[in-house]
Amino acid sequence: MSDPRDPLRSLFREAGEFGRTGSVADDASSITRRGMRAQRRRMAVVAVGVCLVVGGGGAVAVGLLPVRPQPVAPATGPSPSYPSPVPSDRLPAQSPSRPPTPSSTSPGGTETSGAEDGRSTGPG
Incomplete structure (x- = not known):
């Protein structure tokens, strides 16, 4: 079986040497x-x-979080409980006049409110 002239065997030997x-x-x-x-x-x-x-x-965790709606702002702004302080350089020089009373603003009433500074609250 081992013929020295076997072509396949000689090719394998050449490949091994190379x-x-x-x-x-x-x-x-x-x-x-x-x-x-x-x-x-x-x-x-x-x-x-x-x-x-x-x-x-993390993306899956964020996706599984419940969606909460944003809070809605009130229709009107909150009214302050105390008036804001006014700096002393903005205070009026004269004391403010008294607010009109119902008797001075009704027809036939006397026009004494505001008469000190030349203003009239009556009709006219």
Whole structure:
């Protein structure tokens, strides 16, 4: 069975010889560099995967939160309970006149309110 003139066997021997002459064993430092590069790639893939999982989980959590409507503002502004203080440089020079009373503003009433400063509250 082992005929030295077997063409397939001689082709395999030629291929083996060619492989032995063309192959050179790498030194240990290049093998270590290749291994470290592969480890860095694996760690980068793991880090990206973790980021995607955490980000996706956060997005799902936000999506599952109940939607609360925004509070509606009141139709009118709140009235202050105390008047705001007025700076002393804006105070009027004269004391304010008394507000009109129903007797002075009704027809036939006396026009005494505001007469001090030349104004009249009566009709006219």
